Amino acid sequence: MTATPLLVAEHVTKSFPVRSTTLLRRSAERVHAVDDVSLEVRPGETLGLVGETGCGKSTLARCMSRLYDVDGGTVTFDGEDITRATGSRMRAVRREVQLVFQDPYGSLNPRRRVGSIIGDPFDIHGIGAKGERRRSVQELMERVGLNPEHYNRFPAEFSGGQRQRIGVARALALRPRLVICDEPVSALDVSIQAQVLNLLLDLQEELGLTYVFISHDLSVVRHVSDRIAVMYLGQVVEVAPTEELFDRPRHPYTRALLSALPVADPDVSDSRERVVLAGDLPTPTNPPSGCRFHTRCPKARADCAAEVPVLRRSHDDTADHVAACLHPLQRGEDLGAATPQVQDSEITAEQDENAAAATPEEETP
């Protein structure tokens, strides 16, 4: 049985007014940063969120943590609808859901001592007497691999990796259950990235944390995630357990992303399907009709401009892989059975025709 999700986003939508280039006129256009996203985060797991820059990962994370109010849809945490939570309920959500941001330089006030930065959440939530707070902060520092004796130092006295540890300590101060890590290692040297990732994994095990892990770096996401959701232009196009996503990507966009990954060993021959995306990423102000990916999709057909062929497996333990669109050549396959990994070249013209003509049972409008 799949555990009851810790957080559920249903049909979440968030847009922003386009920043006008002139001061006098306000633009009526909006950036559709997140559009009709449904996603669940299960207790104890790491859900990876990947996609090109600007596809809406951070906006979705902020909607999930209620840093942003959503325009539409709902967010449920631990079974309770928190979409419109206010007051004490919202303060409770703030304690349970924390964020770690990308920029360990920009997110720390350079004029404040790290002890007081890490202890901020205690002050904001009125937790503990002064002496107690200092002890709690020093315990946190120790837990994330910082020297507690550096309590009175300023952020500039720490390296990049250490500053990210400060950010992690601050996020953990209130013992959250869900931590949303938004590109937590992207600003760090590669040699330091592994240390911070391993720290996050150790803390997850020690404290039973649940993570949403955002990155544009697929290898990093693969290393830490149990499941991965792939976003394109404000929408989630595929969700699957990590290794299944890498072994059997279904959506043409996921295939394109994975095919761009370098092979680990240059001496090993690389027989993977190469998918080169045509054109630029469309603007989220005026996204393409139908399937948003159709303008760049190597498998697009005429009807993709009108509608997204939504195909879903039934929700059970062994069928945990959902794609908004299957590779068109696979549309005729029975999704209940394991989908064989097919290379384009292995599909005959006849199979292609059959697949295109077939209407699978699972298809819903």
Ligand SMILES: Nc1ncnc2c1ncn2[C@@H]1O[C@H](COP(=O)(O)OP(=O)(O)OP(=O)(O)O)[C@@H](O)[C@H]1O
């Ligand atoms: N506060 C805002 N005001 C206006 N537009 C915004 C705002 N925040 C995000 N956007 C726009 O919404 C879209 C999605 O941005 P978002 O930062 O969520 O994407 P992302 O996938 O996290 O990108 P990145 O990997 O570069 O951080 C982008 O077009 C961005 O310019």
